[in-house]
Amino acid sequence: MPELTSEDISGLIRGYFKDAVSQSIELAYILPRDHLYDQAGEIGSLKQRMLELEALLAHRSWPASVQSEAHELLGTILPEKLAPASERFQQLCQGILRADHKNARILAAMLAGKFHEVAPQDPIFVGIAVNEPPPVPGDGTTAPAEQTLASVATLFHAYKAKHDWVAKTAADANRVLALTKSIIGEKKLFKTLGIDDVKAVRDAIASLPPNYVKVAANKGFSPKDAIKANVSGPTLALKTQDKYYTMFRQLLIWGRNEGYIDKVPGEGVKLAGSAKVDAGGNRKPYSREQLQAIFASPLYQGHQSETTRHKPGPALVRDGKFWVPLIALYSGMRMGEIVQLLVTDIKTQDGIAYFDVSTSEGEDKTLKTQSSVRKVPVHKVLLDLGLLDHAHGLARMFPEIKKGEDGYYSHNFSKWWGRYTRQIKVSTKDTAFHSFRHGFKDALQAVEAPEYISKALMGHSDKDVHAGYGSGPTLSVMKKTIDKVVYGIEPVIAEIGSNG
Template sequence: MGTTSRLVRRGAVFYFRMSVPRRLVARVGRSELSLSLRTGCRYAATQKCRALSITLDRYFLGLERMTKTTIEQINDQLRRYFQTCLNRNEEIATIYPSDPVFDIYPEAEGLSERVKGYREQLRSRVYAEAIQNEARELLEGIPASASTSGLDALHHACRGVLRARIDSAQHLVAELTGEPQAPRDAMFVGITADDLPLPPGEEADPKQPAPVSALAAVEDSVEQISVTELVERFQKAKSKGKWSVKTASDLGYTMQIVFSVIQPEMLITSITDKHIRALRDLIVSLPPNAQKSKEAAGESLLALAEANTEGATLSYATQEKRLRFFKTMLGWAVDEGYLAKIPGAKVKVERPERDAEEDRAPYSQDQLRKIFRSPVYTGRKSEAHSNTAGTLLLRDGKFWVPLIALYSGMRLGEIVQLLRADIKQENGVWFFDNAKTPGVSKRLKTNSSIRQVPIHKHLIEAGFLRYVDGVKSGERLFPELKPGNDGYFSTNFSKWWTRYAKDCGFYGKRTAFHSFRHSFIDAMRAAEAPAYAIEAVVGHKNDSINARYGSGVKLAHMRELVDQISYDLPEQDALRMA
């Protein structure tokens, strides 16, 4: 496993460490930054470390670009802000202690707790929304320029506001407890209150910032978490329901896109409709395989999307899934009380008009003939070289899976996960029992996918039941087929089938393995099978099916309908005779 720059482990916890650029040491006030990532999970620590690296690199780059004049302008605003805080402190220290309901020590203790919170924000560089709002107001008081409109200026202002709040809170505690002190922060040394407390009954200027204690009372009491923390908590909560590897992978792909437009350490309460629109616009502009292809390695997703002005994009289903995944996470945050509402709830990916030319098509007769004249059915070079003609005849998964699809209409994912125990007989009828099995990892697309599918007579004539007899009890029907990295057994087979189609000359832009299912449905219609029977066999949702299709004699009737379909392929006659 490779190492991640700036990530170190101390005991059971990971830490972030980086050196401050030498030319900025004097300005920053330290030569190194080090903080706990508060996790022992390498994956989570790596994500946090990378996010911090990106944020700090940008911050230091921006700090270098900021002119000395600009920094001083912001610092001047911060000093004025601090002086206003001292003026309010003077009012509290002078007037409030005379109030019989005012208790000095609990107030002082509360201020000390607030200071801890402010220091934590300085340490983590994750700023509460109230702090960011104060910083933006300060920046509005400076003439707009490229130097004051970026994240670097906002970061500098946020840190300055926190420093001012820390020093003014400590100053107020000292005043309340009878131990006056001068400002400790170098930025505020020499500043004193320059305004007398307001007379009792006189209203304060609403434009002036409230005293620290009042701000503490009105700040949002909801726990503030960053996007990275939301991902961790969401994943931890949902993985208890045994997420599939593919779902976890989808989360990773989704968050890679999200982090291209939303900073990982941004508080989720700061996410706006604008962020969600930007996310949607990025998703719909990305080229296919932008996150997987070697050609795209090293390129930012924003750059890939910007360059993809006229090229192909992700499918609508993938676009919609990526946006829906993140909005589902935000919905969970609402349910858990981290958010008041889902930002960008109405932002969506527009569904394109369906193009009949782009729909999946059934295999043509010519394609079917090429399939069953190909090496898997006529002889291959070896088990590892199924795409090359030879003399080896194997009746394995690559042989049976396409045949089962053609004569049952079952989905690829349903076939490759079949168990030996799923091949059953009832009242003389052999069938595939497409259902979940306790203790076995099987996935069904919908509830209507749970069904009994009669085994076509041509499969039995081709020796399918003899093959089943040779599979050990309790094993998968095709044990040589392994799942992909996403945990799905269909993934590797689907990739192989695409390569096989190209090598054997039956590949088409509108056809894929799923075309077997379309071919089966067309064959059922050609045999004049009732619509309810077709829906029952292929697992399409129909609330009236349960009343018409069950077991016993009805299953026998379904077998009669299935056995009627034929594709008029001499090649398959040879298979049945073999």
């Protein structure tokens, strides 16, 4: 084997960088002309990518995709593979990551219109021109660029994040798309995706260890590395696998609908166990016995202290932990909708107090779907318990509930509720906080509430053609309906009021 020099490796790295920048110039020309393009989102993703690359460089960690790229580059000048542990191979892997990092910075600068910042500052790339003009439209000497998996994924995410997804869903999708590009390859032409690619993504999702998509990927472990190290270990929960695989399938379907591919590849490829997800994915409502146990527990009848709620005692703290389950029980609102409530979200119209479930710019709130925006009258039981006395000031209703690591107020509360229900022996595999919402729906059916009122109260979209006419049920009609909701545990609830 001919001896490789440092100059040989530098030449490969600089060539790799030139090719990458050339593709970025093309993207910077094409993306802003697409009506689905989200400038802030794309630049934000590039900056996040830069942070990830810096972490890899700091730990001298070369993901499998980088090592594969290194072998491919070396194959242009060597007849056989170079040992991964060799100094030259390590130099090349580091150079590839440096090139990817600088290329991400250059593309972000071009998308932001800051062309004075595109000159590479890394010593190995100094002097490489990055201001070459993109191909002239209609130039017969240059074939139009075909969309790659990476470019279509970017357009797909921008469109869905703008029109369909809340922030959490967009973040989950971003991780799934990153996984997809790692498994298939960013540069693969989207129109050439086939059944083998679909199987590869499906099998990767089914074999990854828990939390890989959220945690391990940021530490430099490639999916293949993680799967190899997890031969007999636990995998993602089946429900999570189904969610991630469904997101991947949405990319393919959207790509077909937008004309980037003729048909959806691998339409018959299923995730093992998906039928079980369909059959058992829904939570059950809390039973009357469970509700009675919850509201007769120390949280509502007296506990040791603010930090010890599951043991009986003289304290009765009426904060978010006290109110959120009660509001869920008598409103059917989602946990995320309740914990982010502002004091000003409890309003009055024609003498009727109601929850204004909505979002406005600067309020730091999110909703699941557009149909989630609604008015929910405050149930008479909540009024009798003194909820309106708790709603004072101009801040959040429950300021003691802090954001979790995912940026959502529901994160920490959900964990606390799971612990509490286990401590009071109410938790089951079929029930969770969302069971309050299921129970509320059943309670509406029990009082024979019309379907259009139930949908309005719960924030479900009504696809009936008649739903597009009029402004929906009045607040007074919804108030009469919601006050009819009972669970047969009202005597226990009344004791809470007497204790207060």
